[in-house]
Amino acid sequence: MFVGRGLIRSGFFFPEDGRRFAVTDENVATLHPLKAEHTVAIPAGEETKVLDTAELVLRRLAQAGAERGDLVAAVGGGVVGDVAGFCAAVYQRGLRVVQVPTTLVAQVDSAYGGKTGLDLPEGKNYVGAYHQPASVICDTSALETLPAEERAAGYAEVVKTALIAGGPLWSRVRAGDAVDEATVMGCLRTKLAVVAEDERDAGRRQVLNLGHTVGHAIEAATAYRRYRHGEAVAIGLLAALRLSGKEALRREVGELLAANGLPTAFEGAAVDDVLALVQRDKKREGGRVPFVLVSAPGEVSHGHEVAPGDLRAAVEELRAG
Numbered sequence: 475m476f477v478g479r480g481l482i483r484s485g486f487f488f489p490e491d492g493r494r495f496a497v498t499d500e501n502v503a504t505l506h507p508l509k510a511e512h513t514v515a516i517p518a519g520e521e522t523k524v525l526d527t528a529e530l531v532l533r534r535l536a537q538a539g540a541e542r543g544d545l546v547a548a549v550g551g552g553v554v555g556d557v558a559g560f561c562a563a564v565y566q567r568g569l570r571v572v573q574v575p576t577t578l579v580a581q582v583d584s585a586y587g588g589k590t591g592l593d594l595p596e597g598k599n600y601v602g603a604y605h606q607p608a609s610v611i612c613d614t615s616a617l618e619t620l621p622a623e624e625r626a627a628g629y630a631e632v633v634k635t636a637l638i639a640g641g642p643l644w645s646r647v648r649a650g651d652a653v654d655e656a657t658v659m660g661c662l663r664t665k666l667a668v669v670a671e672d673e674r675d676a677g678r679r680q681v682l683n684l685g686h687t688v689g690h691a692i693e694a695a696t697a698y699r700r701y702r703h704g705e706a707v708a709i710g711l712l713a714a715l716r717l718s719g720k721e722a723l724r725r726e727v728g729e730l731l732a733a734n735g736l737p738t739a740f741e742g743a744a745v746d747d748v749l750a751l752v753q754r755d756k757k758r759e760g761g762r763v764p765f766v767l768v769s770a771p772g773e774v775s776h777g778h779e780v781a782p783g784d785l786r787a788a789v790e791e792l793r794a795g
């Protein structure tokens with residue numbers, strides 16, 4: 475893994491064996507082009523994270539003659555990382571993927587850990603595979619072109635990760651410090667440490683889903699159009715903190731999120747629809763959806779059952795208007 479400025483333009487740090495097939499999106503293709511044998515640029519946005527796009531990418535790889543020894547470079551945000559990672563996992567039963575994250579969400583979270591996911595209308599990330607990247611090349615200068623709303627969306631994952639980590643990372647975040655390279659490093663170290671304990675999500679890794687159970691349901695209930703992933707996670711974090719019974723921490727996190735341009739309530743979906751989608755969460759086991767709850771920053775645990783009435787109340791208070 476490499477973190478630094480100017481890494482995409484320099485072209486160094488890539489594995490040298492095998493040809494490079496870049497998968498990117500139409501925005502990133504013009505802003506941060508990567509030298510590659512062949513480039514596929516998919517339309518930008520969450521609506522693209524579907525099986526049709528994966529088929530298109532797989533066919534483009536086949537038409538361009540990609541072989542088992544080649545590698546896919548996923549240059550973009552979490553959507554590109556998930557689509558390209560999934561395609562690399564299944565193309566000829568597996569090609570190496572190098573993640574080159576260009577959004578804050580991707581640099582602090584989605585580029586590491588090897589999860590890939592595509593959405594179905596029935597649920598977020600319902601299709602996917604584990605496929606660890608051969609390398610991650612995190613060029614922090616790419617964030618300079620990121621629109622403010624996308625940076626804000628990434629901030630929600632920073633707050634989530636800082637709550638999981640506690641300690642110095644949480645201290646920096648709660649002090650309102652700007653997100654710099656040290657914060658990105660703190661987040662990615664936290665994520666890697668959690669993943670190293672439980673790669674296949676059988677236990678501890680589920681803490682990374684803090685705020686995501688309600689967040690994913692809000693994304694799906696609004697047809698993946700109204701909220702960025704990070705925005706929905708921001709709202710979901712507040713639900714998780716309410717369910718954790720941590721009023722003061724919930725208030726503090728709400729203020730941090732709002733100060734960074736994130737929503738602290740949702741609109742465009744009925745509470746009942748969000749609750750129905752929570753029940754379809756793919757972490758459901760034996761009909762029960764486990765929740766990730768917070769005792770204190772640095773003390774986050776998974777597998778909690780919550781009473782239906784408490785969940786309804788936590789979602790109802792987040793409905794705007």
Ligand SMILES: NC(=O)c1ccc[n+]([C@@H]2O[C@H](COP(=O)([O-])OP(=O)(O)OC[C@H]3O[C@@H](n4cnc5c(N)ncnc54)[C@H](O)[C@@H]3O)[C@@H](O)[C@H]2O)c1
Pocket residue numbers: 499500501502505506518519520523550551552553554556576577578579580583584585586587588589590591599616617618619620621624627628702703704
């Ligand atoms: N696999 C995982 O472990 C994991 C973890 C967290 C999130 N995710 C997924 O990540 C996705 C969200 O990722 P995201 O927030 O990065 O969204 P995204 O990939 O849709 O990118 C957001 C927008 O920013 C643009 N963009 C990207 N880099 C840019 C740059 N440097 N300058 C200017 N514009 C740029 C993109 O074109 C897009 O319009 C969700 O689908 C979520 O489920 C996956």
